[in-house]
Each structure stands twice: as structure tokens, then as C-alpha cells.
Amino acid sequence: xxxxxxxxxxxxxxxxxxxxxxxxxxxxxxxxxxxxxxxxxxxxxxxxxxxxxxxxxxxxxxxxxxxxxxxxxxxxxxxxxxxxxxxxxxxxxxxxxxxxxxxxxxxxxxxxxxxxxxxxxxxxxxxxxxxxxxxxxxxxxxxxxxxxxxxxxxxxxxxxxxxxxxxxxxxx
Amino acid sequence: xxxxxxxxxxxxxxxxxxxxxxxxxxxxxxxxxxxxxxxxxxxxxxxxxxxxxxxxxxxxxxxxxxxxxxxxxxxxxxxxxxxxxxxxxxxxxxxxxxxxxxxxxxxxxxxxxxxxxxxxxxxxxxxxxxxxxxxxxxxxxxxxxxxxxxxxxxxxxxxxxxxxxxxxxxxx
DNA sequence: GTCTATAGTGCGATAGAC
DNA sequence: GTCTATCGCACTATAGAC
Numbered sequence: 001x002x003x004x005x006x007x008x009x010x011x012x013x014x015x016x017x018x019x020x021x022x023x024x025x026x027x028x029x030x031x032x033x034x035x036x037x038x039x040x041x042x043x044x045x046x047x048x049x050x051x052x053x054x055x056x057x058x059x060x061x062x063x064x065x066x067x068x069x070x071x072x073x074x075x076x077x078x079x080x081x082x083x084x085x086x087x088x089x090x091x092x093x094x095x096x097x098x099x100x101x102x103x104x105x106x107x108x109x110x111x112x113x114x115x116x117x118x119x120x121x122x123x124x125x126x127x128x129x130x131x132x133x134x135x136x137x138x139x140x141x142x143x144x145x146x147x148x149x150x151x152x153x154x155x156x157x158x159x160x161x162x163x164x165x166x167x168x169x170x171x172x
Numbered sequence: 173x174x175x176x177x178x179x180x181x182x183x184x185x186x187x188x189x190x191x192x193x194x195x196x197x198x199x200x201x202x203x204x205x206x207x208x209x210x211x212x213x214x215x216x217x218x219x220x221x222x223x224x225x226x227x228x229x230x231x232x233x234x235x236x237x238x239x240x241x242x243x244x245x246x247x248x249x250x251x252x253x254x255x256x257x258x259x260x261x262x263x264x265x266x267x268x269x270x271x272x273x274x275x276x277x278x279x280x281x282x283x284x285x286x287x288x289x290x291x292x293x294x295x296x297x298x299x300x301x302x303x304x305x306x307x308x309x310x311x312x313x314x315x316x317x318x319x320x321x322x323x324x325x326x327x328x329x330x331x332x333x334x335x336x337x338x339x340x341x342x343x344x
Numbered sequence: 345g346t347c348t349a350t351a352g353t354g355c356g357a358t359a360g361a362c
Numbered sequence: 363g364t365c366t367a368t369c370g371c372a373c374t375a376t377a378g379a380c
Contacts, residue, residue, distance in 0.1 A: 013349090013350065023368075023369090025351090026353095026368075026371090027367075027369070029352065030367075031367095034351075035350095035351070062344050064341055064342055100280070101276065101277045102273065104273065104280055105272065105273045108276055126334055127337065127341055130313070130334070130337055131341060133309050133313065134342070137305050141298065145298075162298055165298050165299065165302055166302050167342050167343065169302050170306070170339045171339070171343050172234045185374090185375065185376090186375075186376070186377090198346085201377065201378085207377090346380085347378105347379085348380100349377090350375105350376090351374100352373105352374090352375090352376100354372090356369105356370085357369080357371105358368080358369080358370100359367085359369100360367085361365085361366080362364090362365085362366105
């Protein structure tokens with residue numbers, strides 16, 4: 001992160017990263033499948049925040065309500081103290097198309113996982129996939145707003161507002 | 173496409189592609205920013221199909237209705253004759269994570285462009301971005317269903333059904 | 345069109361942890 | 363004694379500079 005922030009992602013070689021970390025290039029690639037992956041690894045607990053409230057919900061809970069709970073829970077990953085760090089990381093990603101691609105890819109994986117969890121609850125198609133897509137989409141848009149300049153509201157609050165806006169949009 | 177289908181995307185070198193096309197490697201990269209791009213270039217008319225019906229709609233048309241018209245129009249890009257080709261292309265993309273990433277990236281660009289068009293009509297935020305996200309998301313899921321084994325319905329029909337399912341999901 | 349830097353892979357050797 | 367982390371080295375393809 002320090003190297004990327006100072007000189008840019010593209011301008012930083014894997015050799016530099018490895019040296020800074022006191023390792024060899026070969027070892028870097030043992031831990032990370034590619035150079036971009038170093039910015040996205042270790043998001044397992046983040047994923048779990050989406051899933052836990054779904055697992056904990058009563059069996060009859062409607063998909064929409066599950067998504068709302070999932071979003072509220074995911075907000076815990078982004079307390080106010082994390083905002084500065086998230087902004088710095090987002091700036092690095094925003095500066096490089098290759099990193100934006102990887103971010104979209106990670107969000108797509110989250111969608112797939114969420115869809116699975118919903119289907120395991122007996123929610124059918126296309127509802128399960130649609131609910132997963134909506135949940136992750138609202139999360140993503142909310143996150144972008146959360147790190148916007150001057151924004152002070154919490155992630156959970158923004159997400160709730162965005163989900164309501166989506167509902168309003170669809171029911172015009 | 174032929175080379176990718178026969179031996180896989182990763183196993184096909186740019187040198188091979190260039191030679192097959194009767195060009196040099198350097199010329200390939202002059203036309204395409206990177207190797208993956210060759211599978212995604214020239215989608216401008218596709219993009220326009222989303223935008224045209226929005227431009228043509230009466231000023232007071234609600235965002236949801238705009239999206240519905242956009243989806244109906246985009247369906248024209250996928251007549252039944254195109255289905256076999258789309259399946260073959262999708263199979264190539266599905267076999268390679270790097271290509272799936274690029275596809276998501278292209279869809280994200282489409283979202284951005286659609287959002288712009290909606291804002292130019294005076295639709296505010298977050299409605300414009302949400303509508304664009306919903307439109308492209310429904311398109312993407314519908315496309316995946318359209319190329320699913322045994323599926324015979326038209327793109328427009330599937331998209332309409334998916335959009336209705338989304339509405340039902342959110343309004344329960 | 346030529347040249348070169350860098351990402352990423354395959355295989356093997358070594359050292360330490362349990 | 364097996365398992366895992368690191369390293370060394372040779373090699374190829376992409377991609378960019380000039």
C-alpha cells in the first residue's frame with residue numbers, strides 16, 4: 001500500500017514489493033496468484049459478515065429482508081475509523097483500470113457466494129440470484145458514497161437509504 | 173475465436189493470432205490494447221441499442237420505464253440466429269477468469285454510460301445510477317439465461333420476466 | 345519494426361516446524 | 363518423517379518504449 005500510494009501500482013515492481021517485505025519475488029507469487037491480488041487478499045471475514053445474518057434469520061424471512069440484514073451487518077466492517085484507510089485504498093484502485101477489474105471480479109464472487117447461501121435456504125431462481133445481485137450492488141454503491149468527500153454518515157445508514165431508493169425506483 | 177475455441181485462450185499466443193490474421197504482433201497491439209480486448213472490441217452498436225430508446229422516450233418517462241424500454245431494445249442485438257455464436261463466445265470467456273474480469277469491466281462501463289444518459293435527462297442521484305445498475309444487471313442475468321442449455325425464449329422476453337421478478341422481490 | 349522490462353510459471357533444493 | 367515456507371534459476375509471453 002505504501003509503495004503503491006507513493007509511486008503508483010504500475011510503477012511498482014513485484015521485485016520491489018518482495019524486497020520491501022524481505023522476501024523473494026518467487027515467494028510473493030506463492031502467496032498471491034498475481035500482482036493485483038495482494039490488494040484483495042484476506043477478505044474472508046468481510047464475506048462472512050454478509051452471510052452470518054442470513055444464516056441467523058428465521059426460516060420464513062423474505063429474501064428482501066435477508067438482504068437488508070446482510071447489508072446492515074456488512075456495515076460493521078466499515079466503522080468510521082476505517083474510512084481514511086478505505087479512501088486511500090480506493091484511490092489506489094481508482095488510478096488503475098486493472099485494479100478496478102479485479103475489484104469487480106471480487107464483488108462478482110461475493111454475489112455468487114451470496115446466491116448459494118440464499119439457495120441453500122430454499123429460495124428459488126431467479127429470486128436468489130436477483131437478491132444476491134441487489135445486495136452486492138447496493139453495498140458497492142453505498143461504499144462508494146461512504147468514501148465520497150464530505151460524507152459522514154455510516155455505511156449501514158447509507159446502505160439502508162440506497163436500498164429504499166431502489167425500492168422506490170422500482171415501484172415508482 | 174477459432175484459435176481460442178480449439179486450444180484455449182491462454183494457450184493461444186498473440187503471435188499466433190497475428191500470424192493467422194496475416195499481421196505482426198506489433199500491429200495486433202496497435203488495434204487492441206491487450207490480448208483480451210480482441211474478444212470485446214466493437215460493441216459500440218450494442219451500447220447504442222441501450223441508449224436510443226431512452227433518448228426517444230417522452231420527457232416525463234419514469235426511470236423504471238426507461239430501463240424497461242432499454243432492455244427491450246437491447247434484445248434486438250440477440251436474435252435467435254445469434255444464439256449459437258453467443259454460446260460459443262461465452263464458453264471461451266467462461267473458461268478463463270481473466271476474460272470474465274474483462275466482461276465485468278465492459279458491463280461496468282455500460283453502467284456508467286447509461287447513468288450519464290439518465291442524468292442528462294434530469295434524473296438525479298442516486299436514482300440514475302441505481303436505474304443504470306438495475307438495467308445492466310437484469311440484462312446480464314437475462315443474457316446468461318438466454319444462452320443456457322435448452323432455453324428457447326427471446327432475450328427481450330427473458331429480460332422482461334427478470335425485471336418483473338426483481339420488482340416482485342423488492343416490493344413484497 | 346526493434347528492443348526490452350516485467351509478470352508469471354515450472355521445477356528443484358533447502359531449511360525449519362510439528 | 364512429513365509438511366510447509368522460502369529461495370534459486372531458467373524460461374516464456376505480454377506489453378510498452380522508442
